[in-house]
Amino acid sequence: MKLLSINSDSKTIKGLKDGVLTAVQYGAPSTSAGVGNQCPDASDACIASCLFTAGRAAFDASINQARILRTIMFVRNKTEYWPKMVKELQALIRKATRLNLAPACRLNGTTDAPWERMRIRGTEFDGMTLMQAFPTIQFYDYTKTIKRLGTTPDNYYLLASKSERMSDATMAEIIANGHNVAVVFRVCDHRGNCKCPLPTSYLGHAVVNGDLNDLRYKDPAGVIVALKAKGRAKNDTAGFVIDVRYWWTQSTAA
Numbered sequence: 001m002k003l004l005s006i007n008s009d010s011k012t013i014k015g016l017k018d019g020v021l022t023a024v025q026y027g028a029p030s031t032s033a034g035v036g037n038q039c040p041d042a043s044d045a046c047i048a049s050c051l052f053t054a055g056r057a058a059f060d061a062s063i064n065q066a067r068i069l070r071t072i073m074f075v076r077n078k079t080e081y082w083p084k085m086v087k088e089l090q091a092l093i094r095k096a097t098r099l100n101l102a103p104a105c106r107l108n109g110t111t112d113a114p115w116e117r118m119r120i121r122g123t124e125f126d127g128m129t130l131m132q133a134f135p136t137i138q139f140y141d142y143t144k145t146i147k148r149l150g151t152t153p154d155n156y157y158l159l160a161s162k163s164e165r166m167s168d169a170t171m172a173e174i175i176a177n178g179h180n181v182a183v184v185f186r187v188c189d190h191r192g193n194c195k196c197p198l199p200t201s202y203l204g205h206a207v208v209n210g211d212l213n214d215l216r217y218k219d220p221a222g223v224i225v226a227l228k229a230k231g232r233a234k235n236d237t238a239g240f241v242i243d244v245r246y247w248w249t250q251s252t253a254a
Helices: 012-018 044-049 061-076 078-098 168-176 231-235 245-253
Strands: 020-024 102-106 138-143 156-161 181-186 205-209 224-228 241-243
Touching (some): 078 102
Parallel strands (some): 102 138, 156 181, 181 241, 205 224
């Protein structure tokens, strides 16, 4: 079982056209692995709508079984986990070099752990964070833990992720401080993939389309990163997903 998936989904593979080779670690979110909480600030609606339920994982049980095993390994067997992670990141760099691409890594594909505080054990990089050990890799993640913003090294970009618990005022403050906020929108009633557009502004804030690629560290500062609802999020009514179907109807009619 590998810890990292490299360009294994339709979104990260879009980074190739921008010269980036992306690796993602998919773990078990929240308490789903039974070994502690991997998403300490997740809201109830966030847990219910988690991408743990989207894509191939929605119908292939082996995918989420692997995610649970990765999380158990990290929590209970760090002497095995860290050497394996280091080896896979070294392989990522070698592959990116061969392909003349820049390496990037998202450690929290479906979790929200503070990797900037975790120290490697059992390798030549003992006592270092992954960011310190691999300065040529651009790490990035989404987070619900807002206090982490602005505390990470230059090669670890964090994007705030809005839940139903984040007020509009808090979102505006985050954006005013030069950070970005990911917001999930429901734009239509289509059940599958669609070409219905995302809003280009929301509550007076500029919006960029976060579904075009996964290279969030390349977004301009101080914007909303819009994502279409996926998986169980399409059924959210708790406010985790912002419903703009009315906005869409009015704007097209005009």
